[in-house]
Amino acid sequence: MTSPIVVALDFPDAARALALVERLDPADCGLKVGKELFTAAGPEVVRACVARGFRVFLDLKFHDIPNTCAQACAAATRLGVWMLNVHASGGKAMMAAARRAVDEAAGGRAPPLLIGVTVLTSLDGDDLRAIGVDATPREQVLRLARLAQASGLDGVVCSAQEAAALRAACGPHFQLVTPGIRPEGAAAQDQARVATPAAARAAGADWLVIGRPITAASDPAAALAAALASLRKDAT
16 A cells, blocks of 8 residues: 655755665655755756655645646656645635646656645634634635646645544545644644644645655654554554
8 A cells, every 4th residue: 555654855955855765665655845945946946856766756835826836747747746835815716837847848648636725724713813714624624625626736735723624524535645744742843733743634635745754753754653653553
């Protein structure tokens, strides 16, 4: 079975990111490359991870006019990534344009998963009201998830707290990617809506993004193995 864990490579440079990558096994996890690392190291770090056999989630959260967003998604697809994302709040036209661009850039191969970002896991109800959204995080997540699905996206990024509601609303094949995953007893840090790996899977999450609990551990491979073991234990 494909591992549901995606390790977030939230590092300021390629050297430190790839040093961690060398300690991990592609059979045990995918990798997430986000804004910090991509801005510092560029597409070569993505290519390096793909060349090592890892599934790469390019987490750049594209949000722009439809044509610009579509061309960015096409460029990401040509890097060989496994998954990429756009902000669902960019609207239906933008997401539909991204879908077409990803499919065309795949050139007949299986296209990468195209995922919509709903409500960032660092935001709570007060944060949404401050930016003019008169809805709870769950209501806004559901609204944007339905829009993403109607626009042809494969799934959404959400917190584990919304996963069960999204699974019920969007069906069994809609992919749910959950950041804010923290092992039992770990600090929440800057995440407002968190869950353990087992709880997120039980709620219906397909992919679990884990950063500092693995990357900042004294033995990252052991921390990853422990997270996988907790999932296997819960499944028995």
